[in-house]
Amino acid sequence: MEISKSFIDITEKIGKDINLVQGPGGNISFKSNGFMYIKASGEKMSDAKNKNIFVKTDHKKILSSLKNNDPDPIKNCWDKNSLMRPSIETTMHALMPHKYVLHVHCVNTLSWVTQKNYQKKIKNFLHGINWKSVPYIKPGINLSNEINKIIRESIVDVIFLGNHGIVAGAESAESVFEIVKKISEKLYISELEKMEIDLKKFNKYLLCREYKLPKNEYVHQIAFSKIHSLIATKGDLFPDQTVFLENGLIIINSLEELTMLSKSRTNKLPVVLIPNVGILVPRIFKDVNEDTLVGLSMIISRLPKDVLLNYLTKEERNELINWDLEIHRKTLNN
Ligand SMILES: [Zn+2]
Incomplete structure (x- = not known):
């Protein structure tokens, strides 16, 4: 499979950062020559170096199925030789216009996106970033439909997902990681004082x-x-x-x-x-x-x-x- 070492390295690094990823949550993808490589459902980003965790999908086909309002737009869109199935959030990645897309359940982000009217509060931390937000909706096709509306209306690199996390896109794996990491750091305010455990x-x-x-x-x-x-x-x-x-x-x-x-x-x-x-x-x-x-x-x-x-x-x-x-x-x- 045509996946670069640097992409694998970055995937593992993100997967091992507990602030960004816990367990099998989160996913990363890149698009190349009409295909999209995306983390498989249930696999861990932290395992990227130990085994193949990516599935090759037909990006063009997914986009046309989405356009036709196909109820299962990823059906028959991935390599059937793969025993894995692409992430639940494949359609969201497919819709983002960027070459590299990263979605994580970042804890600093979640400590805001679970709050009522958080958008007003985080505005000041996000100068210079093209961002939007969507209220909570079931991940998968429902969420993708909401993302689609946003992408059609404006240029956006970061979308905050209510009670869920963050999705970001960029033209390189390094920059998409940088964007998410920087936002995560900016959204960290404080945490409970560490108590001694007896x-x-x-x-x-x-x-x-x-x-x-x-x-x-x-x-x-x-x-x-x-x-x-x-x-x-x-x-x-x-x-x-x-x-x-x-x-x-x-x-x-x-x-x-x-x-x-x-x-x-x-x-x-x-x-x-x-x-x-x-x-x-x-x-x-x-x-x-x-x-x-x-x-x-x-x-x-x-x-x-x-x-x-x-x-x-x-x-x-x-x-x-x-x-x-x-x-x-x-x-x-x-
Ligand atoms: Zn998610």
Whole structure:
């Protein structure tokens, strides 16, 4: 496959930056001679050097299917010898007029795009950038239709996706990475103060064998702020939370409560927040669940106390849970 080493290097670098990418989230593409190479669904950008994670798609065909309002515009548009399928967000990449397109669930960006009326607040950080925004809509063809409207009306290099992330385009892989990285840095304001974790305090809760300590200590921070704990347990802020933290987060105050919970919700155990102690995760938690939890805690840690948030609605959550393409992504990460 005609993919340059520098493109692979940049993909891996982005994939390893936890501020930008958590687990299999995010995707990158480039267009060449009527084709578009895009990250496969469910694969991780951080694996770019270890194995092939890209699928070659017929860019011209995707664009004409989109023009004809084909309900499945990527159908028969990729190399059938590939065992992988192109990213759920292929049509969004295809529509962006740039040669290189990068889409990430950047935590600094998400700490803004989950807020009500965030556009007014971020304006001052974005001088010199051609940007627009779209409200939350199911990723895939629905989101692409919204992106299409924006692209037809104006010159735009960056689009903020409500409760989802950011997509940017440029004429080189280096510059698209630079744009996203710079925006991410500008949108970082502050985060919760780092609290010292006392691991001994977990001992009694760990008597409940259904739970274990999370891999990354960072996630404990939100359990030390009442407001941020409530934010975490109130609902879903972005699609990967719905898909990979599907049993939610809950506050518990005693071992009794935890034992009761583990009995009543056997196969659907939520993440638990223990106020001023930290967080425990279900024993069956996989890497993808851990990575999504790190992302969520990074986003929540960056929110101001008086924040007004948009959560995904029940309907929006259901359309993700029952979506065959998300089920595919989930299966690959189990
Ligand atoms: Zn996305």
